[in-house]
Amino acid sequence: MTAFEFVGVDWGTSSFRAWHCRPDVEPLQIHKSDKGMSKLKRDEFAPYLEETLRKKDIPSSIPVIICGMAGARDGWQEVPYVSVPATQKDIVRNSARVAAGPYACTILPGVCIANEGRFDVMRGEETLLFGAISNGAKDGVFCVPGTHSKWCRIENGNLFTWQTVMTGELFALLSTESTLSEFCGGIRTKLYETPAFESAVLEVLHEPTSAIHKLFSIRARALLDPEADQRDFSSRLSGLLIGQEIAGINWDTSALVSLVASGPLAEAYCSALMIAGRDIAIIEADASALAGLSLFAQQLNTHNAKVPQS
Numbered sequence: 001m002t003a004f005e006f007v008g009v010d011w012g013t014s015s016f017r018a019w020h021c022r023p024d025v026e027p028l029q030i031h032k033s034d035k036g037m038s039k040l041k042r043d044e045f046a047p048y049l050e051e052t053l054r055k056k057d058i059p060s061s062i063p064v065i066i067c068g069m070a071g072a073r074d075g076w077q078e079v080p081y082v083s084v085p086a087t088q089k090d091i092v093r094n095s096a097r098v099a100a101g102p103y104a105c106t107i108l109p110g111v112c113i114a115n116e117g118r119f120d121v122m123r124g125e126e127t128l129l130f131g132a133i134s135n136g137a138k139d140g141v142f143c144v145p146g147t148h149s150k151w152c153r154i155e156n157g158n159l160f161t162w163q164t165v166m167t168g169e170l171f172a173l174l175s176t177e178s179t180l181s182e183f184c185g186g187i188r189t190k191l192y193e194t195p196a197f198e199s200a201v202l203e204v205l206h207e208p209t210s211a212i213h214k215l216f217s218i219r220a221r222a223l224l225d226p227e228a229d230q231r232d233f234s235s236r237l238s239g240l241l242i243g244q245e246i247a248g249i250n251w252d253t254s255a256l257v258s259l260v261a262s263g264p265l266a267e268a269y270c271s272a273l274m275i276a277g278r279d280i281a282i283i284e285a286d287a288s289a290l291a292g293l294s295l296f297a298q299q300l301n302t303h304n305a306k307v308p309q310s
Helices: 042-055 088-093 125-134 167-176 195-206 208-224 230-248 263-275 285-306
Strands: 006-011 016-022 025-033 064-068 096-100 103-107 111-115 118-122 140-144 149-155 158-165 257-260 280-283
Touching: 006 042, 006 285, 016 042, 016 285, 042 096, 042 103, 064 125, 064 285, 088 125, 088 285, 111 158, 118 158, 125 140, 125 149, 125 158, 125 257, 125 285, 158 230, 167 230, 195 208, 195 230, 195 263, 208 230, 230 263, 257 263, 263 280, 280 285
Parallel strands: 006 064, 064 103, 140 257, 257 280
Antiparallel strands: 006 016, 016 025, 096 103, 111 118, 140 149, 149 158
């Protein structure tokens, strides 16, 4: 629950979600669409948000807090990244104010790593992570799976470091655009429930350098085994990629993994992590996003109240 009324927006690359948050009332999702950053030009963000809020009769006096790709270089307005280690105060201090018609909006910054030859970025996941912490999650290892999965370390309640793995994007490309696409169609739901998924995860965990070679075995089996189930090919592809992702994270391998995810994605990663023998705590992604937006909305409200008005 929030201490005051606001609208929270999670503006991703391929999706838009907005919630109306009020004291003592469960947050209400007022809009969900595919109008992410990839579908909008820079001058279309403000009109789209304004139209959405007007259609839901949201008063213009209510502040709007936005996380995600609206602050990217190709988004509404670029908001520079905050460097790690990142605190909640860093996020608030580096946010940017914009307007959607009469609505006063704040875009939260992303976070970056740019030192000692390491480069990495995130926009939106930091809000989920701080939201999870505000909901009681403890310091340690966090996994936020997705198109670009994030493996993160939280220390003293702050975002200390992370690694990004392009597992979701690789699965999409290999299963639809590569020489494997002919064999990886068909049923694509609950791939993690098949023996093919489990065996693929185990193979890569036992031999972490083998994933690229084993990918081609999908095509070879499809050509040579007439009794093979097509669903097994997609399951094996998913298992090899997720297994490789887990095998590649070589720090704190005995630590609890806080998995910030929902639905089939949470179930797939939970299955793979259990195969790997990891202890897991599942943290619901939408609840974390809302908690993070609420946290930053309240901190921005306090911060803005202290800033003299010109």
